[in-house]
Amino acid sequence: MQTTEKTIADELREWEHQTLLPFTERRPESREVFRTQGGAALERVYTPAHVEDVDFARDIGFPGQFPYTRGPYPTMYRAQPWTMRQIAGFGTADDTNERFRFLIAQGQTGISTDFDMPTLMGYDSDDERSEGEVGREGVAIDSVDDMLDLYAGIDLEKISVSMTINPSAWILLAMYLVTAEERGFDRKKLSGTIQNDIIKEYIAQKEWVYPPRPAMRLVRDSITYSAEHLPRYNPVNVSGYHAREAGSTAIQEVAFTLAAGIAYVEEVVKAGIDVDDFAPRLSFFFVSQIDFLEEVAKFRAARRVWARVMKERFGAKKPESMRLRFHCQTAGVSCTAREPLNNIARTAIEALAAVCGGAQSLHTNGYDEALSIPSEPAMKIALRTQQILADEVGVIGTIDPLGGSYAIERLTTDIEKGCFDYFAEVDKRGGTIKCIEDNFFQMELADAAYDLHRRKEAGERHIVTVTKYRDESANPHVELHHVDEAASGRQLARLRKTKETRDAAAVQAALDEIVRVAKTDENIMPATIAAVKARATGGEIIKALRPVFGTYVETPVF
Amino acid sequence: MIGHRVHRDLARAISAVENGITDYRGALAQFAAFGGPPRGSRRADVIGITGPPGAGKSTLVDRLIEGFRADDATVAVIAVDPSSPFTHGAVLGDRVRMQRHAGDPGVFIRSMASRSAGGGLAPATRDAVRLADEAGFDIVIVETVGVGQVELEIVAVADVIVVVTVPALGDGVQAIKAGLTEIADIFVVNMADRPGANASAVDLKHMVREGKRDIPVLQTIAQDGTGVSELLEVLNAKRNGEDTNAVRAVRFEVVRRARDEAVRRALATLDTPDAAAVLDRLRDHELTRNDAIDALALMLGGPAHAH
Amino acid sequence: MPIKVLVAKPGLDGHDRGAKIVARALRDAGMEVVYTGLHQTPEMIVNAAIQEDVDVVGVSILSGAHMTIFPKIMTMLSDREVDDIAVVGGGVIQEDDIPKLKAIGVREIFNAEASTQDLIDGIERIVAETGRASTRSAQALADGTRVPDPAR
Structure with missing residues (x-):
């Protein structure tokens, strides 16, 4: 891109000399370097000279077309807005079912389930490790009886259901299939997503049971089973949210997530499945942080990188295998406990970034995010924020509205480059799983988190009301979600009832069968479905397999 | 049986030496004042575990604890981690890998910062080992810093020394050549499921053959326990056999x-x-x-x- | 002699970012930090505190279970006669709960807004006030006052 005689770079230098310099001599800038939240230094102003290496046809292109920088679909929100999917989960299945119905009544278009820590970690509610945590941060699900009540009255062929669960995901998927079957729904029509992304657990979220290799086998089995039986279901939601919340940079968020995606594809391809038979059902999950420009660029870069990886590395042929679709959640860590209503503003800006970045579904945090799980009023405002974006702001009318901005294109390309650099490093180190075992990602993340923390403490990044404009008067009172201390007792009663009414011998036989299958290379899903149907609990299945698979212990890095 | 009170008294006696409040004799007296058990005629067997960082030493120690506990032997572990030469601070994370024994009164785990001492041990490690011995533990395992250099100081402390390495640690075997053959009683190639494990074991066996002493070379996968029973067997044989290390230690x-x-x-x-x-x-x-x-x-x- | 701190992470959740940043910051401030790893029960934490003979136990809780976990830790420390080890807390702890925790002996709560410098200063202040656990034991010996031992 050249102008007649002077290049744009020349003009930029001229401007710096003639206009900028005299000005800054009189009134200097407030800081020497402005950085993104991820730590990248920003230019004062971006020009065509900054994007000379970006080619429109090759790198930007059109929505719904390779490399999908502008969006996975040609119409995007002009056909229908993103799925508004507020996560919910607390107490017993009945308690959460009531919240789901409330959200659907308010216009929510998909549901998303948050499980309590014991369910997430594979302990039953009556395990001693579960004490104090049953139904507290999510809903307690011990057996398929609980799941039947959790989704009672919800049309599973019409509403897409997402489940945020990882090390025990294959069991919850089995429960979901048995629930659908017992209620007479057609498996082929079930749409929804299960997180089932074990790799990021070792990197960031730290919910694990078994060591990485057997855990990968469980993910592989659920993906291959799903490829065969569940055409509309996303059996894995490869997630960067947790790494970023744990302090990673934007580049690391995308790079680690897509490195995990690469590992899953390799694992399933190794099992003899054609890449185009399952890759279209892989879905992704990113955070939308507060740094607006960097986030929009991040989403665009993620799509471009994945498209290139699928095409060039795996030789995918179907366009659907190359287009990255993602769920997005606003950043929990950006919310403050002080003056919590300010979080409404933060969340709205983050949600706008997600929409400008082309998210397929979105969860907006409640203003009480830093204090407790969300209250009903907080959830309602969060949902209304999304509805305002969809119906009032006008950004849904044009696709990838910030595409072509010099700044956005530069940041997008830099994030892409950062990702491919990481992939080269990971390959050099023997692949994603090896890197997890060697703590490579964990150490990179720990360093980034510490760096971000120090930059915050050094005053480079401010948090309003915490590091700046702090108001020492009493924190404004907001009504928080009331923890129902009796829920745990009710759940224990439910579990007792299931255990008393089931056929104990059938349960034992089903557990024995899972253990037998686990020792072979057969797909573990059918045996798990049978056990769940016999009312085996999640904790029982997890426990039965520990002697076969072992228990993971991390080597912490700092 | 070793109770929680012994844990507390031993822990505080070690701190007293570590922090220079008293010397070993003083700490022992303090121990007695706290009501620590009298030293019997028996003596603890001291096992040193050394080797480069990332070799899986802590995981192996965790497996050894499991094995010795199955035989009802009580175990104290002294795990040394490096101190920062600049701030003198340290993060001590070795016990994470041994946490399943945390509730067992027959197991005592103590982390020590090296406090800038060279040689892979902390200045007070030796006294800590003797105090654990006094406290009545049957076995004391000392895990060295493992910062890469040959950690010869362990010879003065341990009766049996296990040198742990892993395949494809680059110059792992090279580092061993530089001097660990002098002190090793047992070589362990850990993470034996990784490529290059057999080659590493063969290299080590060749090296042993060149030397004067007969040093067994074992392969383990500490992560899942593979090969640990063989290691325990060799260790127990050494424990019950003649005390060759006494000469070497002297x-x-x-x-x-x-x-x-x-x-x-x-x-x-x-x-x-x-x-x-x-x-x-x-x-x-x-x-x-x-x-x-x-x-x-x-x-x-x-x-x-x-x- | 460096201050020795146990950084403990109870509960089933994996939110260890804060605990790890604290561990690193305390190390950089010259302290010796023992990190327990995730998913610790109160008993595991108390056993580690005893064996490591730390001056301070820092407990990071974000799961909302603090009113279950802190009382258990405090009771066990007292039962084992090591209640001279100071306990501090951090994480997501509602303001209403802070006085209740202090009433059972938790020395300080550092919420998410506390800077690492606040934490370092707080720990140094607490240790200056109470003295080092091992020093107190040795001092008792030097003074000829035997530490009471009801079990023997």
Whole structure:
């Protein structure tokens, strides 16, 4: 891109000399370097000279077309807005079912389930490790009886259901299939997503049971089973949210997530499945942080990188295998406990970034995010924020509205480059799983988190009301979600009832069968479905397999 | 049976030595004052675990604890991690890998910062081992820092030394050649499911054959326990066999004392007027560095041209 | 002699970012930090505190279970006669709960807004006030006052 005689770079230098310099001599800038939240230094102003290496046809292109920088679909929100999917989960299945119905009544278009820590970690509610945590941060699900009540009255062929669960995901998927079957729904029509992304657990979220290799086998089995039986279901939601919340940079968020995606594809391809038979059902999950420009660029870069990886590395042929679709959640860590209503503003800006970045579904945090799980009023405002974006702001009318901005294109390309650099490093180190075992990602993340923390403490990044404009008067009172201390007792009663009414011998036989299958290379899903149907609990299945698979212990890095 | 009170008393006695509040005798007296158990006629077997970082030492120690506990032997572990040379702070994370034994009164785990001491141990490690012995533990396992260099200090502390390495640690085997054959009683190639494990084991066996002592070379996967029972068998045989390490430990100690004495003499010599005169001439450029070193070495009675 | 701190992470959740940043910051401030790893029960934490003979136990809780976990830790420390080890807390702890925790002996709560410098200063202040656990034991010996031992 050249102008007649002077290049744009020349003009930029001229401007710096003639206009900028005299000005800054009189009134200097407030800081020497402005950085993104991820730590990248920003230019004062971006020009065509900054994007000379970006080619429109090759790198930007059109929505719904390779490399999908502008969006996975040609119409995007002009056909229908993103799925508004507020996560919910607390107490017993009945308690959460009531919240789901409330959200659907308010216009929510998909549901998303948050499980309590014991369910997430594979302990039953009556395990001693579960004490104090049953139904507290999510809903307690011990057996398929609980799941039947959790989704009672919800049309599973019409509403897409997402489940945020990882090390025990294959069991919850089995429960979901048995629930659908017992209620007479057609498996082929079930749409929804299960997180089932074990790799990021070792990197960031730290919910694990078994060591990485057997855990990968469980993910592989659920993906291959799903490829065969569940055409509309996303059996894995490869997630960067947790790494970023744990302090990673934007580049690391995308790079680690897509490195995990690469590992899953390799694992399933190794099992003899054609890449185009399952890759279209892989879905992704990113955070939308507060740094607006960097986030929009991040989403665009993620799509471009994945498209290139699928095409060039795996030789995918179907366009659907190359287009990255993602769920997005606003950043929990950006919310403050002080003056919590300010979080409404933060969340709205983050949600706008997600929409400008082309998210397929979105969860907006409640203003009480830093204090407790969300209250009903907080959830309602969060949902209304999304509805305002969809119906009032006008950004849904044009696709990838910030595409072509010099700044956005530069940041997008830099994030892409950062990702491919990481992939080269990971390959050099023997692949994603090896890197997890060697703590490579964990150490990179720990360093980034510490760096971000120090930059915050050094005053480079401010948090309003915490590091700046702090108001020492009493924190404004907001009504928080009331923890129902009796829920745990009710759940224990439910579990007792299931255990008393089931056929104990059938349960034992089903557990024995899972253990037998686990020792072979057969797909573990059918045996798990049978056990769940016999009312085996999640904790029982997890426990039965520990002697076969072992228990993971991390080597912490700092 | 070792109770929680012994844990507390032992822990505080170790701190007293570690922090220079008292010496070993004082700590022992303190221990007795707290009501620690009297030392019987039996003595703890001390096992040293050394090897490069990332070799899986802590995981292996966790497996050994499991194995010894299955035989009802009580185990104390002293795990040494490096201190920062700049801030003197340290993060001690070894017990994470042994946490399943945390509730077992027959197991005592103590992390120690190296506090800038070289040689892979902390200054108070030796006393901590003796105190754990006094406290009645059957076995004391010492895990060295593992920062890469050969950690010979462990010889003075342990009866049996296990040198752990992993395949494809690059110069892992090279590092061992540099001196660990001198001190190893058992070689363990951990993470034996990784490529290159057999090659590493073969390399080690060749090396052992060149030396004078017969050192078993074992392969383990500490992560899932593979090969650990064989390691326990060899360890138990060594524990019950003749105490070959006593001779080695004495030799090492004599060498160490001789080295300390030589350093002391050298420093004293440097303080003499004769040495000061040599150094003055160096300062005035009348002597080259090498000439100055030769002149001073002569005063020590050592060989001149050693550089 | 460096201050020795146990950084403990109870509960089933994996939110260890804060605990790890604290561990690193305390190390950089010259302290010796023992990290327990995730998913610790109160008993595991107390056993580690005893064996490591730390001056301070820092407990990071974000799961909302603090009113279950802190009382258990405090009771066990007292039962084992090591209640001279100071306990501090951090994480997501509602303001209403802070006085209740202090009433059972938790020395300080550092919420998410506390800077690492606040934490370092707080720990140094607490140790200056109470003295080192091992020093107190040795001092008792030097004074000839035997530490009471009802079990023997």
